[in-house]
Amino acid sequence: MSLDKRLGQRFLPYGANYLDWSDMSELQYAIEQGVLFRYQTENESMASRLERRVGEELGAAHVLAVHNCTEALRLALVSTRPRAGDTVHIPAVTFVAVAGAVLATGLIPVPVDVDDHFALDTSLLPPDAQRVIVAHMEGAVSPLPDGVPYVIEDAAQALGASFPDGRRTGTRGYAGAFSFHHNKVLTSGEGGLLVTDDPAAWETMRCYHDHGSARQPGRYPTWNDDAYYGENFVTSEEVAAIQLQQFRHLDQVLGGLERHYGLALQELPDRPDIGLLPRSAGDAKISLRFRMESRELRDRAVARLTAQGIANWTLNKYLLPEHPVLKGRRSLYADGFPWNLAESHPRALSRDGFARTRDLLDRTLCVPLSPELAEAEQVVAAKGLRQALESL
Template sequence: MTLDKRLGQRFLPYGANYLDWPDMHELRDAISQRVLFRYQTEAESVTSRLERFAAERLGTSHALAVHNCTEALRLALISTRPRLGDLVHIPAVTFVAVAGAVLSSGLIPVLVDVDESLSLDTSLLPSGTQRVIIAHMEGTVASIPDDVPYVIEDAAQALGATFPDGTHAGTYGYAGAFSFHHNKVLTSGEGGLLTTNDPAVWATMRCYHDHGSARVPGQYPTWNQDAYYGENLVTSEEVAAIQLQQFRHLDHVLTGLERHYAILLEEPLVRSDVAVLPRAAGDVKTSVRLRWESRELRDAAVAALTDRGIANWTLNKYLLPDHPVTAGRRSLYADGFPWNLAPDQPLVLSTDGFARTRDLLDRTLCVPLSPELSEHDQIQAAKTLRKMLESV
């Protein structure tokens, strides 16, 4: 692949560049043993090894592997033992899966406006709020609200991010959800991880994710007399094996992103109508975020970068007040469940009807960083990006 090609459209994002067949020791072992179900063998499964490794790496007491991050969010919500129709406060700017996880759990999302960092504005939460999902979008560590018993962190886009005190994003609140989707920091195509520091909560999550069973590895599942129903959210050995291989490269990915971001900051833009949005030290630098003076300039930059083959994206698609899933309140249930349980009150918290947020999104452009490039190539990529942006 030529340097010009590598500086243009990125073929693979982040951890996908570190997928390497000779490095897939766990996957080779699972296939050679012909056991791809984590509870089939009495020996420690690859999935259990992944959970132990991830918990140690993230500094949390317990980790549970599931099919995807949406399931992790649902499982976290259900483990709080809610009542149907209970409210869950979520960011107005996030992927629609967050709202979907709330609704598919029989709960009602309340859209909360965001602050300048595009994270949920915790100052808008009313007294007595019980459940909040905080999204660490674009690797940015969001603020955690005080006095909320069930804070669930959506760290799908922030694996490896840390709070100022060194605590990992996704391990601060009641529970944390991570994603291994193709476009995330690490990938297995799909996949999810759920974390908690409460052993009783973990036990509830573990039972529910396997039909409510009291599972003993190597044996048919059993159910205690007080068992409740559950679902099948158990991940497979081959997916866990790929995730374990990816975790071994997490530090390489994070270091490469940090270096590329620092290099970009050394190449300042010689124009006053665009600014690089600052990132905190603990953020995962998945992209450089640019804030333009107008949407017209932002759109011109999108066109220029796209024409040149340089990967970029905007964030307007994340505005949930405008998304059909939340705005339309449609349901496959004949009675409109769970929207039919929604209280007769506004389900949004915003001081201006999201006008400021729409303006921020309209002027924001993201350009992904490339941890897999050498320092020399990252320098060349920074020069190319600066030249393109200054020509807009």
């Protein structure tokens, strides 16, 4: 019998398992008020409540709720007032949305190779780098480069994680972007947050995300005298209400992940051909990351875990230099914009053409942890994983 059936457990990620109608007081209130647009009322909107709550939780001076993390990255880039065709250095291993956000802003993504833990290798950055996006992949806190004016943290998978100095991910760079996609620490299906301590940057972000003007609650629409064009990234009240419910469970989710991680460490098989990528104390421990001796062993592990109902995933699809958008410089514009502005820019930064990174990805396997399980159930899950790995 598969592990999910023995535990009566749905393989839903993290915050999704904490969605409960009886716990949805904010959503119920928003529905009862009949106001789902954040600027419709002069009272504090759900979106504003969410932003205030997030600022308090993360220690961020300014917070903006948007539709998704990709929009948050775009807003962060736009607020730097770039020139079309400027380069943005991004990790070579991350989700394609990072490159998409750069391209949609009229800028050129330059993949930078990663270290053994899939964090952007800051030693490869040129001394004149202006804009760098650092991704905290799999909840693992990545180091930030020094001396770069605009460091944007993609903390989509690392909500609640902390740097060694105690500051939360997303709050040390110029700006930080978070995701509430279904497969994230907390979820509203879709949704995003942007944080910054720069008041001028936040004002630009806030205006651009609603057609170029700063809105007055209860008096929509209004236009600034110095309005510029923008887009509509304004979140809705019902989505913000769900996110508020989720934020009440953030410490519970992170604590459950931490407990499951510790229990799993005690049960790992003693095999020299299966290693575990260590995690720092501040990581959001959303998964165990295994490094196998070979691609063949990794593939056997995938097959065995899948057959036994143990969720798992690999990371090969996140190698951006091999994604069609970057490899083929794909664009829907007739003139190839913005790639047509990139002739003099490097395609990627790597010492070996990403050979080492391909090998690491080929041998890496991730197994998610389940914070909602009781400790006894987490022990059962850890033992089931050990048995599956021992049987390879």
